[in-house]
Amino acid sequence: MAPDDKGALFPAEGGVRERVIAFLQKAISQGCFDAVLMPAKAPGTDSFAYSLIGDGQLLKNAYPLPPVMSVQGAKAISSLTRSGKGKKKIAALIRPCELRATVELFKLGQVDLENIWLISIDCPGALPLAEWAKDPKKAEDAFAEILKGGPSESIRPICQICDKFSTTGAEDLHIGVPGKEASGILLIPNSPKGEAILDCLGIAAGEDISGWKDQVDKLTGARVEKKRQAQKELEAKSKGLDKLLDTFSKCINCHNCMRVCPICYCRQCFFESDNMQFSFEDYLKRAEAAGGLRLPPDTLLFHIGRMLHMSLSCVSCGACEDACPTAIPVAQVFSLVGNRNQEAFDYIPGRSRDEPPPLRVYQEEEFEEVEQSHAAVPAKQEARDG
Amino acid sequence: MAKRLGVYVCECGTNIADKVDIDKVLAAVSALKDVEVADRYKLLCSGDGQGYLKQSITENGLTHLVVAACSPKQHETTFMKVCEQAGLNPYLFQLVNIREQCAWVTPDGEEATDKAIRQIRAAISRVHYHTALEKKGMECNPDVLVIGGGIAGIKASQILAAPDRKVYLVEKTASLGGKTKRFSKLFVNMESGPGLIAGEIERLQKSKNIEVLTESEAEQILGFLGNFEVKVVSKAEDKEDKEQNFNVGAVVLATGFELFDAKGLPQYGYGTLDDVYTSLDFEEMNLADGPTQGKVLLKNGQPPKSAAIIHCVGRAEKGYCSKVCCLYSFKFDRMLQSQLPGVKIAHFYSDLCIPGKANQKFYEDTRESGVEFVRSAVTEIAGGDKGLTVKYETETGAKGDLAVDMVILLPAMETSSDARKFAEMLNIPQDDKGFLAEEHQLLSPVASAVEGVFVIGCARGPQSIAESIVQAEAAAGKILSALVPGRKLELEVKTSQILESFCTGCKTCIEVCPYGAITFDEDRRISVVNEVLCHGCGNCAAACPSGAARLKHFTFPQIYQELKEVLR
Structure with a gap:
């Protein structure tokens, strides 16, 4: 209204x-x-x-x-x-x-x-x-x-x-x-x-x-x-796994961004739970496979995971960026990703009290273009093999 | 206790062995952590194969088992049974599908072998994190909920009620009998409808094992065959709403039909012209306790000298034939003739539908008695000072008018307004006409897509009384053979659980649960899983942002360990 x-x-x-x-x-x-x-x-x-x-x-x-x-x-x-x-x-x-x-x-x-x-x-x-x-x-x-x-x-x-x-x-x-x-x-x-x-x-x-x-x-x-304009520039600087790793390379795993985020309402963050604790051997295997392992591990995964969990509701308030001790542009990156995700669902967080969060509603007809692009994969494969 | 894993690769005759280099697979996995035995076998699912597996588990003192063979759809339960026989908890086992997913689909033998190694490695990694799960069982509930107190619901209740089986018959209105009690005469033997219904209700009331709940509606039904949790609310006008909760083993939906609203086709003048009636209005008029004490009268109090019966009102709009209207219309002819000797009757129809062993004769007798049948489309019913005029057009395009005193419309039968409510409540589909759909039109006509829920009578489409009763008997038969008192039900083992210390009470899980298995504890402000209703679909575990909802046997570490090895 x-x-x-x-x-x-x-x-x-x-x-x-x-x-x-x-x-x-x-x-x-x-x-x-x-x-x-x-x-x-x-x-x-x-x-x-x-x-x-x-x-x-x-x-x-x-x-x-x-x-x-x-x-x-x-x-x-x-x-x-x-x-x-x-x-x-x-x-x-x-x-x-x-x-x-x-x-x-x-x-x-x-x-x-x-x-x-x-x-x-x-x-x-x-x-x-x-x-x-x-x-x-x-x-x-x-x-x-x-x-x-x-x-x-x-x-x-x-x-x-x-x-x-x-x-x-x-x-x-x-x-x-x-x-x-x-x-x-x-x-x-x-x-x-x-x-x-x-x-x-x-x-x-x-x-x-x-x-x-x-x-x-x-x-x-x-x-x-x-x-x-600003998001275009930021996208150029942070899109893709390598650039994203660069962007978050200063992260000290303090998780302040999560603690001050109004949308991170979980009692315990998934990334701090036993779900993310692995054995020494696991870490060793990962280190062997990658040639090295940053510890504590999963630094970028934490940010990507948090993004996945809350970006549809992200209101770009900037609390995370304010709380970052190493001046990572957390809010700007999250806002960029959040805006894109929200656009995909035609959802603006906080616009209406009656609008359900997108992941709680199921619509049979949506994202057909995504379906199409996946359906096209085997055809391409066939062409390549043939 | 140290883990001792056994890994067995099935050759599946030549199915797997011809494509996958099994010796190479065994060499690659036998040195993995805790692997005690790695071996191959010609056909593990055979009797000999199962015997070998059982013996090998026991002899090697295995604590975990990985079998690389075919699809879990085919033999997962087979090997789980072998585990049980060998004293190993069947959930400490993982089946790897290297037949459908490797041998059959990967053309290159070397690639197929690598893929098989990868998948078996993933299973070994996963099975380390399995925990033993215990089977749960409960006794099936033999009681039955019947919704709808018409002839179908009454008959089903009568058959089902027994000393060890209670039937709850829930009826929305104040009295039983449905539409049938309003039919003064029944086709084809012209028996009295109210009389027939009174007899059936009397039989019903004699049974101590039927609880009739009138002015009541089922508000919630959750569960599955053998165990439905039901909430019924009684809403008697002069009393406070009364809620009742009980469990049943099966649900019979006999929610009946409604007539197509003839007002939707204004050319027929229903609701605007005097002396235009629907078939139900006419039935009402013929009831001894009806508005005219059973006399067929015009609005001016005079008996009609002529009547027109218009077939197929709304058939084109609904898109189906209601199949009983032609038959009961011949009954109307007899009812008119018996009260009003010499009355002229004309039927306007486009097709007549009169199958059945006694019906053709009834029709021919009606025709011979002087009733006219005009094959034509009715374009309009017009009113006037001297009565009504039926304007029609025949197939050849000839137009005609017929003046009559009374018009009786035969509207299509349509689904009851409750159909959608029950379809949503019970997760059963509606067909394209809105009726509750049968599991299979030919093979399973009274079962619904949900096990334990049956649809009978006009709830599944237009039916005659006899057909409705046959369906009541069919559903009752199915229920009697399925819900034997004392029979054990096996419950889902891989259910979800919600950890109180993690749950923030956002209720996301409740919204995504398709089984209504999660409720909200207002005091503790957390979500709680009803493990009896949970089917282990995992929606809640996937949707929960804080990892409070966890699905047994598909825990995060288990999935992570598996994926890690697949991707490595």
């Missing part, structure tokens, strides 16, 4: 942060929801973490758009609701990629959204975690400039080619950030739950939002093109 061209203008002043906080404070004071789950700065530190805030006053520490994505929001929601819903109504304010990951986890039974109101916000991207860690204050200042509309070259490479930075269709309410001249933020309801928030606030979705939409569409178009 794409929002039509109507939304509500929530009048507020200040920067994006102040405006969003004003909205949340009002919503909590009116009882639209009981608490907000969103990034906030831990008092006395420079760190941002997801916090469950029930007191409107404490919202002054909140950062709807922190400079970095330290924890993927879907993971925060999952940790809160994985073993069932609570009685309180909670609004989760997260970035669009976090929201899409949440929707994927919802389909996989890892979050309960009954008492959660999903709210997304136009996202300007995030800075690389490593850059921020070097000098948090400096990074925060740099990000403040980006929020004001300054140049955005310093955001993460994966964010620079993100074409899903605004409404995704699966949120209850989207916060549109219009140009500086606007006198507030746009609240765009996308479900009956979202409409209930507007009712509770006593404002109607009567505002024409086409100006904001044009601005989003324009940037989306530019990002799509930029992504196409």
